[in-house]
Amino acid sequence: MSTPGRQISKVLIVGGGTAGWMAAAALSHSLKGTGIAIELVESEVIGTVGVGESTLPHIRHFNQTLGIDEAGFLKDTKATIKLGIEFHNWARKGDRYIHPFGDYGHPDDTVSFHHHWQRLGGEAAMGPIDDYSLPIQMARRERFARPTTDMGSLLSTFSYAYQFDAALYARFLRGFSEARGVKRTEGRVVDVALDGETGFVTAITLESGERIEGDLFVDCSGFRGLIIEQALKAGYEDWSHWLPCDRAIALPSASTHELPPFTRATAQEAGWCWRIPLQHRVGNGHVYSSAFMDDARAEDILMDALENEALAEPNRLRFLTGKRRQQWSKNCVAIGLASGFLEPLESTSIHLIQVALGYLLDFFPTGAWDPADAEEFNRSMSMEYERVRDFLILHYHATERDDTPFWDYCRTMDIPDSLTWKMELFRERGVPTSYEYGVFLPPSWIAVYIGQRILPRRFDPLAHAIPEDAARARFTRMKTEIAALAETLPHHGVAIGMTRPPASAAS
Amino acid sequence: MSGGPAHILIAGGGVAGWMFALAAARTLLPLGTQISVVDDGADESLGGHTLALSTLPGVQDHHHALGVDDIAALRAARGSFKLGESYTGWTSGGAAILPYGDTGADLGPVRFHQQLLRLGTRVPDMDLAGFSLAGEAARLGRFAPPSPDPASILSTLDFGLHLEAAGYARHLRDAALKAGVQTVEGRVVSADRGADGRLCAAVLADNRKISADLFIDATGERAALISGVLGVAWESWAVPGLDRIASAIADHSVPPAPLTRNEALSGGWQRSVPLYGVMASQLIFASSEMDDADAITRLGGKADVSAFNPGRRETPWKVNCLAIGAAACVPDPSASAEHYLAASAALRFLKLVPHRDGGGVEAREYNRVFAAETGSARDLAALFYTAQTRTETPWKAARTLERSAEFARHRALFDARGRIPRSEDGLYDEAMWAAAFIAARVQPRDHDPLANGLNQTALKQRCEHIRQLVANTAQRLPAHGDMLAQLHGGRS
Numbered sequence: 001m002s003t004p005g006r007q008i009s010k011v012l013i014v015g016g017g018t019a020g021w022m023a024a025a026a027l028s029h030s031l032k033g034t035g036i037a038i039e040l041v042e043s044e045v046i047g048t049v050g051v052g053e054s055t056l057p058h059i060r061h062f063n064q065t066l067g068i069d070e071a072g073f074l075k076d077t078k079a080t081i082k083l084g085i086e087f088h089n090w091a092r093k094g095d096r097y098i099h100p101f102g103d104y105g106h107p108d109d110t111v112s113f114h115h116h117w118q119r120l121g122g123e124a125a126m127g128p129i130d131d132y133s134l135p136i137q138m139a140r141r142e143r144f145a146r147p148t149t150d151m152g153s154l155l156s157t158f159s160y161a162y163q164f165d166a167a168l169y170a171r172f173l174r175g176f177s178e179a180r181g182v183k184r185t186e187g188r189v190v191d192v193a194l195d196g197e198t199g200f201v202t203a204i205t206l207e208s209g210e211r212i213e214g215d216l217f218v219d220c221s222g223f224r225g226l227i228i229e230q231a232l233k234a235g236y237e238d239w240s241h242w243l244p245c246d247r248a249i250a251l252p253s254a255s256t257h258e259l260p261p262f263t264r265a266t267a268q269e270a271g272w273c274w275r276i277p278l279q280h281r282v283g284n285g286h287v288y289s290s291a292f293m294d295d296a297r298a299e300d301i302l303m304d305a306l307e308n309e310a311l312a313e314p315n316r317l318r319f320l321t322g323k324r325r326q327q328w329s330k331n332c333v334a335i336g337l338a339s340g341f342l343e344p345l346e347s348t349s350i351h352l353i354q355v356a357l358g359y360l361l362d363f364f365p366t367g368a369w370d371p372a373d374a375e376e377f378n379r380s381m382s383m384e385y386e387r388v389r390d391f392l393i394l395h396y397h398a399t400e401r402d403d404t405p406f407w408d409y410c411r412t413m414d415i416p417d418s419l420t421w422k423m424e425l426f427r428e429r430g431v432p433t434s435y436e437y438g439v440f441l442p443p444s445w446i447a448v449y450i451g452q453r454i455l456p457r458r459f460d461p462l463a464h465a466i467p468e469d470a471a472r473a474r475f476t477r478m479k480t481e482i483a484a485l486a487e488t489l490p491h492h493g494v495a496i497g498m499t500r501p502p503a504s505a506a507s
Numbered sequence: 508m509s510g511g512p513a514h515i516l517i518a519g520g521g522v523a524g525w526m527f528a529l530a531a532a533r534t535l536l537p538l539g540t541q542i543s544v545v546d547d548g549a550d551e552s553l554g555g556h557t558l559a560l561s562t563l564p565g566v567q568d569h570h571h572a573l574g575v576d577d578i579a580a581l582r583a584a585r586g587s588f589k590l591g592e593s594y595t596g597w598t599s600g601g602a603a604i605l606p607y608g609d610t611g612a613d614l615g616p617v618r619f620h621q622q623l624l625r626l627g628t629r630v631p632d633m634d635l636a637g638f639s640l641a642g643e644a645a646r647l648g649r650f651a652p653p654s655p656d657p658a659s660i661l662s663t664l665d666f667g668l669h670l671e672a673a674g675y676a677r678h679l680r681d682a683a684l685k686a687g688v689q690t691v692e693g694r695v696v697s698a699d700r701g702a703d704g705r706l707c708a709a710v711l712a713d714n715r716k717i718s719a720d721l722f723i724d725a726t727g728e729r730a731a732l733i734s735g736v737l738g739v740a741w742e743s744w745a746v747p748g749l750d751r752i753a754s755a756i757a758d759h760s761v762p763p764a765p766l767t768r769n770e771a772l773s774g775g776w777q778r779s780v781p782l783y784g785v786m787a788s789q790l791i792f793a794s795s796e797m798d799d800a801d802a803i804t805r806l807g808g809k810a811d812v813s814a815f816n817p818g819r820r821e822t823p824w825k826v827n828c829l830a831i832g833a834a835a836c837v838p839d840p841s842a843s844a845e846h847y848l849a850a851s852a853a854l855r856f857l858k859l860v861p862h863r864d865g866g867g868v869e870a871r872e873y874n875r876v877f878a879a880e881t882g883s884a885r886d887l888a889a890l891f892y893t894a895q896t897r898t899e900t901p902w903k904a905a906r907t908l909e910r911s912a913e914f915a916r917h918r919a920l921f922d923a924r925g926r927i928p929r930s931e932d933g934l935y936d937e938a939m940w941a942a943a944f945i946a947a948r949v950q951p952r953d954h955d956p957l958a959n960g961l962n963q964t965a966l967k968q969r970c971e972h973i974r975q976l977v978a979n980t981a982q983r984l985p986a987h988g989d990m991l992a993q994l995h996g997g998r999s
Contacts, residue, residue, distance in 0.1 A: 007956055030616055033960030110534075361616055363926060366956050370923035376916070380929065421871070428868040431859065436931045461511030461860050464538050 006367030012214030016042030019336025097451030102158025521552025523832025606642025748904030762988025
């Protein structure tokens, strides 16, 4: 199995779905010309989880790299634009804020806007910080225009992502991949064969009896981790003491007259509900902790939250938050849910697939199977997972809610040292930690801190460099400009070329 | 709610002290903060052995942020341009050049050096400089400023600077004084501490005391405050076998090469930083092989010699004292890190200006980034010491230099397939790490398999085309010496 100088000649992707087809698309694009064959095995019987309908702006880079045309993609995946996530009831019942994909104020200021805002009296004197974010004001008005690169313009202060039908995206990428030579095989895997000496995976066997060999196995089989866990016993790091939600119910409903360009996450008694508007329907779901809530109550809450008729039967999911100890073990790399699970609160599932594919291509193995590649992949992915994990925990922990045992637990639980430190730095001095790698830039951290009532005890003394009156006048003007600009932008539906604009645009 | 510090006292001038003063003045004087520098004119801030700075590319950005005028600084510091570094004698074979700026061009995810590996070029024969306009110009002694037009091949140039420390410090001092920084003639030797453990007044050699809210220790390796008063430990990066350093600056009539030279010799290695009209040299050597007198002779008869003790402070910011320059870190000269670390210290501080009575969380964040930055400088130097193949006793010893986990990771990945891991807050980007491994002649066992997708014939033609374009362009650039003569107005 391990032969120096020998190259990988075949990649076998086990499992379709979003992860499997994203892997097939990225690998078929980047391995072009290498002579490496790519085959994907999936079973239509198993179906996909497909709850990852809400994405981060990085997905656009993924599509661009593959040369995917945005207009065709939007149409084929029934996608809408996403400018951020609106959080309801998180720090206190009745609270509402948007975590936008963009900056507050102008990012070229030496002193970050939130320091100025606080210096000038914060929300009481200056109004919500949301008023100083163009993407938030666009989102609230259901409006959208693409960002520009002109740094002087307010239109350069944001980015955007998509909300789409993950099953349609997988189908879209399947077409892309098959056109680039990826072979698709239908079948259910019943056996994984390991080399007696090295423990490397040699082949899988399908229900039909067909045996398929490979050199590199990409496990996209979902939660159960058909190869990475069941065959290779990579182990699992359980993070459920920090993120106790372990169940979800997903349910699509009919579109309403609205087409919000954002995802909504509403905190409930023991978890939260999502609402993701697509072109043709609305995705809904309830993520909850079975230790604090039974399934029947969870379903009642979801039903109550629906804004229109349900279009299907509820889809029930179970999961354990955490990550595979070795996401790359032997000659198997786990991607997607097979590699770990972090709840979709910040829409990171598809992003983590994309990141894993990036690292896999960076450290693509040869037949020498140098352990340095797997180690670097695992180290990098652990860092990515941990950074997302900390950001998610912040949403639960930064709360004043004491109305249910669930929130009491989250508010008082021990959190990772890495997050304790981040929160302390912001609470004391308003400094968000920044890192080069790993998702969520300082503006995201600032949005959630302030949205969840973690206000810095002290702001940057450099904010005093501008006289108070001048600062007040400048930012008040900015607020007016942002609102005025948002008003002039096209309606969301129109901007994405929907043939039938929603009712609100016509009215 | 309290404001920023009312009085910042900088103990020691020099490059680090005055650079900090200038940057702080621009930001903090408008807030009413008083900034004073206690300086006796002895520039020890970067360590007595640093007579010249050889910077990394990006120095222009640092200068812009600090408020330093590049050209004025060059003129004041007998400056010259730096298009890369050369290494001679570290392994068998001729000189290797580590060029700045772009080298070749990536093809999608396939880095340029992987393309050369794919074509079967062995690292000892790999001449990255031939595919880099900066590298080729350096070899020919030519220079031109980069073009902002991305369509022009001149946009692929990037450069650092060679600066004489004394002249540069004077320039920074003049700018800081002009900006409103106060200066106190004297030498800080200690400080008084309050009951809360914070420093409250600096103690001068003549027993004068000056109180302040925040103290910047720019006293160099003396570390009068951070070590002398606060006792913060030093982490040594001593190189086994190489324990002394000699430094000299001497007249030099040959036009300066736009290149810092690193030449390994039997008992140590010599670093040459060519300035306008003078040459700054350092000899890092083994006292077992060479005595101080020999070292001085080698550097032309007049040199300072001291113990070579690279390393860093465990926490450069403690309570209300921040150590900068050599009081915080003495990087190995081969890391070209002195300027970057001094600039980054001042700029990072300005993002974390503490309140009058604060400093705890700011210090922790500052120290976190400091550890990452200095770690990368330590690791780059470790690359050359551990990859050299010399057989003399001190060099054999140098190969046993302790490798950090971070460096071991870099080395293992490059050994395997010439890959560079991602690392945060480091001084060197991925391309520079790759160029450094190649300059150190580290041969990977294999190359990036993604490069196998490239058509060999087309790739070969493409590389040859780049090489010719680079060669033709480099020949037409002005001579570095002429550029400097113009810049310095004939003065030397």
